[in-house]
Amino acid sequence: MKEIKQIEKNDSTEEKIKQAAREVFTQKGYAATRTRDIAEASGYNLALINYYFRSKEKLFDIVMLEHLQTFVHSILGIVDDPATTLQAKIEVLVTHYIDMLIKNPDLPLFILSEIKQDPSMLISKVGMDKMQHKELYIVQQWNEMVATRNKPSINPAHMIMNLVGMTIFPFIGSPLIRNRTGMSIEQFNVLMEERKKLIPKWINAIMNME
Amino acid sequence: MKEIKQIEKNDSTEEKIKQAAREVFTQKGYAATRTRDIAEASGYNLALINYYFRSKEKLFDIVMLEHLQTFVHSILGIVDDPATTLQAKIEVLVTHYIDMLIKNPDLPLFILSEIKQDPSMLISKVGMDKMQHKELYIVQQWNEMVATRNKPSINPAHMIMNLVGMTIFPFIGSPLIRNRTGMSIEQFNVLMEERKKLIPKWINAIMNME
């Protein structure tokens, strides 16, 4: 056994600081986060934060890197699976992301805000340019679908925006939505659970219209 | 004529500072914006900024207030018009918002980020709780529609999220989308122009499915 001292990997001090940093950064954004906030949230002190991670920016880079990996993670496995239909892929994707977003509702706004501040991060801090042209199986399936379908063609970019927008936007707009409607987080999450099944149907309806 | 000295209202120094503040705040957010940035962007100096607006926060409040008014503005006029059909209202709304977002692509991410930081702003800094229960005409039209339609009913909240998500999300995700696809802003805007006509159709297809 390698794990004798630390029962769980996230029991180490370094990991606990990283966890705290993740929470604070994700909730407040880089600029509004003070290193002292992270110290307080972690239960350790300022000196130790810098002892482990050298600087605020280095700690942020690590947090952001892991976040982006969380986001990209397992997408490829879903999207590149020859065993599932296009329809099934959409269902799995939406379910997967809504589950993740219910657990991490701040993630989209945080990531999109920081990317906007520094889009070069996508290629510098993450090797996100690797799978650029990988000829994913889902692309092939998409092309087959639009070919065998005798409807006016739709720009795939539109459908991706629709799919991602319908899935992610409610979480980005959640504070506003909840404020306006008086919805609780629980009620909101019930709606999100409903959307797991609804969004694929809606995408389907859009594809088969006219 | 009241406007002899200043040909345009936005020729005054106060207005030019406010404009600069709007640009910087909207692009970088409150926390990442330094008062010195606003001074530089306005062409005036730090002392004058504080001379006119007392503090960074006061200036921010004004900017945010005007932004929220921009967002809410004319919605009521569209949504509460008894002369137009529900379908027509959706078309006008989408067109109106996409036009506005092409001119102000940073607005949604900025507003939603700052609202998230301080949701109480919606009622404190803006009188956004006035038109709370105003029994808008569009609500009546919606109820009529779902009544005369013999399809399974959909929670209106879902449809609003879909409509707003499909309209606004592309602008929020624009930096990421453009980075991934290599799209230029012009190409992106062409897509957004297309969506003016497409989104109402998609909403329609969703409403009439099953």
Place this chain on the structure above:
DNA sequence: AAATTATTTAATCAAACGATTAAATAATTT
């Protein structure tokens, strides 16, 4: 031309913030 107002200059303050350091103490390992 004189008076008033707008804007700049430059210096400065106080507080906040990222970061470092050295020494003290606690916890763990050997």
Place this chain on the structure above:
DNA sequence: AAATTATTTAATCGTTTGATTAAATAATTT
């Protein structure tokens, strides 16, 4: 028990930042 490692304490440094001030200059009005 001794040695090593982890963490705290507390002080401090240098910089940034929001904000203020007083005096000088420019622009506008009277």
